[in-house]
Amino acid sequence: MEFELITRYFTRSTRRPDVIQGIGDDCALLRVPAGMELAVTMDTLVSGVHFPMDTKPYAIGWKTLAVSLSDLAAIGAEPAWATLALTLPEANEVWLDAFSRGLFDLAKQYNVALVGGDTTRGSLAITLQAHGFVPPGQSLRRAGAQAGDLIYVTGTLGDATVGLDLRQGRRYGPMALTDRKYLLNRLDQPQPQVAAGIALRGIASAAVDISDGLGADLGHILEASGGVGALIGLEYLPRSSALKKLTVPWEKIMAGGDDYELCFTVPPAREKLLEQALIAVGCDFSLIGWIQPSPGIVGIDAESQLVKIGATGYRHFP
Amino acid sequence: MEFELITRYFTRSTRRPDVIQGIGDDCALLRVPAGMELAVTMDTLVSGVHFPMDTKPYAIGWKTLAVSLSDLAAIGAEPAWATLALTLPEANEVWLDAFSRGLFDLAKQYNVALVGGDTTRGSLAITLQAHGFVPPGQSLRRAGAQAGDLIYVTGTLGDATVGLDLRQGRRYGPMALTDRKYLLNRLDQPQPQVAAGIALRGIASAAVDISDGLGADLGHILEASGGVGALIGLEYLPRSSALKKLTVPWEKIMAGGDDYELCFTVPPAREKLLEQALIAVGCDFSLIGWIQPSPGIVGIDAESQLVKIGATGYRHFP
Numbered sequence: 001m002e003f004e005l006i007t008r009y010f011t012r013s014t015r016r017p018d019v020i021q022g023i024g025d026d027c028a029l030l031r032v033p034a035g036m037e038l039a040v041t042m043d044t045l046v047s048g049v050h051f052p053m054d055t056k057p058y059a060i061g062w063k064t065l066a067v068s069l070s071d072l073a074a075i076g077a078e079p080a081w082a083t084l085a086l087t088l089p090e091a092n093e094v095w096l097d098a099f100s101r102g103l104f105d106l107a108k109q110y111n112v113a114l115v116g117g118d119t120t121r122g123s124l125a126i127t128l129q130a131h132g133f134v135p136p137g138q139s140l141r142r143a144g145a146q147a148g149d150l151i152y153v154t155g156t157l158g159d160a161t162v163g164l165d166l167r168q169g170r171r172y173g174p175m176a177l178t179d180r181k182y183l184l185n186r187l188d189q190p191q192p193q194v195a196a197g198i199a200l201r202g203i204a205s206a207a208v209d210i211s212d213g214l215g216a217d218l219g220h221i222l223e224a225s226g227g228v229g230a231l232i233g234l235e236y237l238p239r240s241s242a243l244k245k246l247t248v249p250w251e252k253i254m255a256g257g258d259d260y261e262l263c264f265t266v267p268p269a270r271e272k273l274l275e276q277a278l279i280a281v282g283c284d285f286s287l288i289g290w291i292q293p294s295p296g297i298v299g300i301d302a303e304s305q306l307v308k309i310g311a312t313g314y315r316h317f318p
Numbered sequence: 319m320e321f322e323l324i325t326r327y328f329t330r331s332t333r334r335p336d337v338i339q340g341i342g343d344d345c346a347l348l349r350v351p352a353g354m355e356l357a358v359t360m361d362t363l364v365s366g367v368h369f370p371m372d373t374k375p376y377a378i379g380w381k382t383l384a385v386s387l388s389d390l391a392a393i394g395a396e397p398a399w400a401t402l403a404l405t406l407p408e409a410n411e412v413w414l415d416a417f418s419r420g421l422f423d424l425a426k427q428y429n430v431a432l433v434g435g436d437t438t439r440g441s442l443a444i445t446l447q448a449h450g451f452v453p454p455g456q457s458l459r460r461a462g463a464q465a466g467d468l469i470y471v472t473g474t475l476g477d478a479t480v481g482l483d484l485r486q487g488r489r490y491g492p493m494a495l496t497d498r499k500y501l502l503n504r505l506d507q508p509q510p511q512v513a514a515g516i517a518l519r520g521i522a523s524a525a526v527d528i529s530d531g532l533g534a535d536l537g538h539i540l541e542a543s544g545g546v547g548a549l550i551g552l553e554y555l556p557r558s559s560a561l562k563k564l565t566v567p568w569e570k571i572m573a574g575g576d577d578y579e580l581c582f583t584v585p586p587a588r589e590k591l592l593e594q595a596l597i598a599v600g601c602d603f604s605l606i607g608w609i610q611p612s613p614g615i616v617g618i619d620a621e622s623q624l625v626k627i628g629a630t631g632y633r634h635f636p
Binding site: 020021024025026027028029030031032034037038039040041042043044045046047049050071072074075077083084085087115116117118120121122123125127129131132134139141142208209224 | 338339342343344345346347348349350352355356357358359360361362363364365367368389390392393395401402403405433434435436438439440441443445447449450452457459460526527542
């Protein structure tokens with residue numbers, strides 16, 4: 001199984017000169033560029049937990065890689081290679097064809113080579129490890145935010161969590177077909193913020209990707225940075241034009257998962273540098289708040305009322 | 319979930335100076351030694367497929383790492399780091415404690431640091447990626463065997479497949495308790511042939527680890543080496559003293575999985591070098607046959623009869 005399947009569907013990968021030996025031996029052999037640090041991140045997607053059971057295999061393939069590239073983006077790494085462990089109830093060729101197309105369509109965008117993996121029989125579960133490079137000492141970390149730093153996010157938030165509602169049949173009232181498609185696409189085919197992560201090297205004091213909801217993931221920065229806090233302007237949470245037409249409370253945006261945008265902090269002295277760097281790569285970004293010395297996340301709502309916000313992001317285990 | 323569990327059970331890892339950032343951020347940050355190639359291998363173990371349902375969690379933890387270290391051994395790499403994706407039906411602390419002890423007991427032997435991973439809810443499935451180093455151009459490959467090369471295996475074969483029979487209640491007649499324990503231990507806690515793999519650099523013309531049975535894995539060498547064949551002395555297949563006391567046909571030894579020994583080929587001119595190299599690391603090895611120009615595996619049995627052997631190793635998918 002391992003051999004036939006992997007060979008047929010997973011060898012149409014990008015070629016890279018730093019891959020000495022790819023799929024087909026006991027190990028892949030790889031060359032990290034001289035002087036670069038190697039960043040690795042591994043994520044598992046389980047059917048019914050990380051994506052609805054009826055998600056199209058193309059979207060599952062795309063998202064499998066997107067989730068890990070988003071982790072590379074969060075530390076400012078340049079993507080290079082992926083390995084894939086695929087557990088399937090049966091060797092369904094239609095499924096494999098669509099899944100591998102989704103994965104390779106995203107891989108091509110970032111010149112990522114699939115260099116190895118394993119295929120086994122069992123309940124559908126997919127583990128992918130992404131590998132990337134970052135110059136020594138330039139990686140972005142969760143730790144490093146200081147009181148007074150500005151808090152930013154890339155793109156817009158909440159689209160994917162509303163997309164998930166739509167997929168599950170929840171109604172938001174009348175909606176243009178293009179808006180519906182946009183929101184579902186944000187759920188199914190997130191774009192990892194790779195260029196933004198690289199541009200933030202040497203500028204951001206801390207960074208994280210938003211996979212479990214802004215509240216939870218910003219919470220990781222605050223905790224890793226020695227228990228600082230955050231003041232968030234709830235009216236500043238960036239919403240797409242599709243989302244603005246709906247009634248979506250800020251609680252849902254803070255708690256909703258699957259945004260795959262970056263949340264990062266920047267010392268005020270580097271604000272101009274930041275603007276130049278992200279405009280240069282064509283990345284939208286929004287100032288949403290400030291780091292505070294006292295712990296916890298506090299929001300300011302439309303009526304200028306202060307509200308306490310828990311780290312209530314999406315958790316896979318109760 | 320991801321955070322609490324990983325922190326509690328999986329941070330008692332070996333410390334290595336080449337791990338810049340381990341578990342706890344979006345990515346691990348690693349430093350490959352200057353001039354070394356990076357070898358990576360990923361394997362998934364599914365309950366009921368790769369180990370019997372009633373396997374003790376300590377053994378599952380051990381074997382999860384052993385299987386991947388065996389792949390590193392097969393190419394002559396020195397182990398360094400591991401990442402672990404654990405999918406569990408529930409967060410069972412007794413299970414996690416035993417599983418992580420099994421994994422770390424083997425990891426300590428080879429100075430392997432666990433640097434990252436993911437924990438998710440679902441049917442039990444475990445994916446581990448092992449990472450190692452090998453000097454440029456010195457890795458062992460499946461391709462490279464030539465007609466006339468000697469074929470060797472390390473250790474003894476067939477112990478684990480008989481151990482699996484014992485675990486599943488099959489009777490082999492009266493057996494000393496020490497023999498029974500030995501055979502079950504060979505199934506549960508295989509020792510990857512890491513030192514042998516490193517010693518074989520520059521000596522073996524081709525190598526593979528025996529995970530799916532000698533027939534299937536030797537078949538990989540033959541196929542990758544341009545369709546050469548092999549002549550195997552069936553009486554030479556090395557058997558442990560425990561196995562010698564039982565009636566186990568060579569067919570079972572050729573087809574049985576889970577040996578995690580190395581099978582490798584050596585040009586006759588390097589026979590002496592080989593002996594010195596493997597004796598120096600204290601590794602037992604046996605000459606079992608020769609590479610032939612014509613394809614296929616042919617055996618010579620005890621009556622000097624030639625028998626044709628298919629690549630009938632263990633396959634996970636039918």
